[in-house]
Amino acid sequence: MDADQNDFRWSVDGSTGTATIFGFAGARASSITIPDTIVSGGQTYPVTAIAREAFENAGLTSVVLPNQLRTLAFNAFKGNRLTSIDLPETVTYVGESAFYGNLLTSLVLPNSVTGVGFNSFGYNRITDLTLSTGLTSIDSMAFHANLLTSVTFPANITHIGEWSFEGNPFQTLNIPSTVQYIGPDAFFNASTNPTLIVNVEGTGPIVSPRDNRGSFGSGGATIVPQCQYASQFGALWNGYTTARTRTVTYDLGGHGTPIADDTPICNTTIHAPADPTDGDWVFTGWFDDVDLTVEHDFTAPVTEDTTVYAGWSALTAPTLTGRTTASFVAGEKGTWSPDTLDGSPAPTVTADNLPDGLAIDPDTGDIAGTPTVAGTTQVTLTARNGHGPDATLDLTLTVEAAAVTTPVVTTPEVTTPVVTTPEVDPKEARPAADVSHGDGVLPSTGMDVTASMLAFGLLLTVMGLAVVRRGRTRSD
Known part of the structure; x- marks a missing residue:
């Protein structure tokens, strides 16, 4: 039905500028729309609250709540036949038994909700529940006797009250590390707890032990700790078996x-x-x-x-194939390798009669090293793996002598020195003068007499050496 404030009992609060709905003013209806505002004395008041017991046992099957609603008080919609409810994003608190005993099948608590009261959604048929990220505590019996098989707890949850989810057929639970306390019988359900798997983050909250109103019932619930904390949980944790x-x-x-x-x-x-x-x-x-x-x-x-x-x-027998000749040079490194070496398990290879300086790799069959003596040797390689007949390969191994190098001797070439006599520039020659100045000293000619005599002596020496050499050559 359309919202009409005259269909409801209400009051306004001038100090807060808000209105509260108290119930029907006259005839009841099974489907109602509660007005968003109340107009009184020429002033408009947003409806922010539903009073206690306002629509308890009113036969409602459908209700549209006001868009600025904040709180729903004790028993506000208890005992109706509501199958769904759309809580506005402005709701902060759902009071005790506010929707107890309806037929709700799914529920989304908007993130504005910071608290739910005792038994607020108990005895419904909820199979799908989304909790508010603003919740820090869930009151006792808040969601007991529903049909939940799993639930995701927001990260801010620290307290889960006793009986809060009692009677739900849970199969798995994921308890975040922020949860500090879980009350007695919080998840009790005798018919399903033997198969309940509880995944616990961190070191786990305070819980009631299994044999004393256990938080997860008295059945065979299994606690699964996080891997990195598994060593901190014993085989039993508060009486419950752990899957550590x-x-x-x-x-x-x-x-x-x-x-x-x-x-x-x-x-x-x-x-x-x-x-x-x-x-x-x-x-x-x-x-x-x-x-x-x-x-x-x-x-x-x-x-x-x-x-x-x-x-x-x-398993397969070994096989060994390759060239039947191998050549090495004495004093030089060399290698010979087989073409194939197979078998399962991998065979080991041995060789007999190897020349000095050579060795065989037992894993690959390679022969390598620096032989010391030239010659030809007959070598037999054998591959074994303990399965089937051994494989053999006969090898003619030749070590050639190192090549001999003849040194080249060279005679140094003798070079005869060339002596030159300095020339005198005629222009610089002085005119003839008296041969004597009366002092017994020869007049100057413009030439260095000492240098000329040295050059002339050197020339005679060289010519004498040449004559002696010719004389020796003839006598030989």
């Missing part, structure tokens, strides 16, 4: 003797089991995937249930 371990399963792919599962505490490591065996097969390692492409790391902590897969390779 993880299971590592070994899949042998139909080979060998089955290996028992490992169950380490979460976030700890395990040792690899002994290598399995199977007659005509060789074990090749443990892998993370069924396709055997990622080798399993046993040094990594186990954080979840894991299956590791055994790799296998069929």
Whole structure:
């Protein structure tokens, strides 16, 4: 029906400028729209509250709440047949038993809601619940006797009161680390608690123990701590079994003797089991995937249930092929390698009669080193892996002598020095003068007599050496 303030009892508060609805003013209806405002004395007042017991047991099947509503008081809509309710984004508190005993199937508490009272939504049929991020506490019996199988608690929740979710058929619960307290029988439900899984973040809140009105009932609920905190939980936590371990399963792919599962505490490591065996097969390692492409790391902590897969390779006899001759040079490094070396498991290669300075790599069959003596040797290589006949290869190994290099001797060339006599510029020659000045000294000619005499002496010496050499040559 359309909103008409005359259909309702109401009051206004001049000091706050708000109005409160107290119920019907006259005839009742099963579907109502409560007015957003009340006009009184020429002034408009927004409706912000529904008074206690205002529409209790009124036979309502549908209601539209005012768009500025803030609070719903005790028993405000208790005992009706409402199947849904749309709470405005302005609601901050839902009072005790406000919607108790209706037929609600889903409920969204807007983020403006900071509190829900005792039994406020008890005895409905809620299967889907969204809690307000503004909630810090859930009062006793607030959502008891509904049909919830799971619920997500906002990060601000610190307190969950006793019986608050009693009677719901929960299958899983996720308790955030911000929750500090969970009251007695908070999640009690005798018919379903044996299968209840409770995932606990952090070190866990204060709870009532299982044998004394346990927070998760008296059945077989299982507590699953976070991996990094698993070691802080015992096998039992407040009387409830803990799933602090993880299971590592070994899949042998139909080979060998089955290996028992490992169950380490979460976030700890395990040792690899002994290598399995199977007659005509060789074990090749443990892998993370069924396709055997990622080798399993046993040094990594186990954080979840894991299956590791055994790799296998069929046993095959060794094969060894290659050139039947090998050439080396004495004093020089060299290498000879086989063309193929196969088998499962991988064979080991030996060689007999190797010359000094050479050795064989048992894994690859390579012959390498620096031989010391020239010569030809017959060498037999043998590949073995303990399965099937050995493989052999006969090799003629020749070590050639190192090449001899003749040194080249050179005679140094003798060069005869060339002596030159300095020329005198005629223009610089002085005119003739008296041969004597009367003092017994020769007159100056413009030449350095000492230098000229030295040059002339050197020339005679060279000419004398040349004559002596010719004389020796003839006598020889």
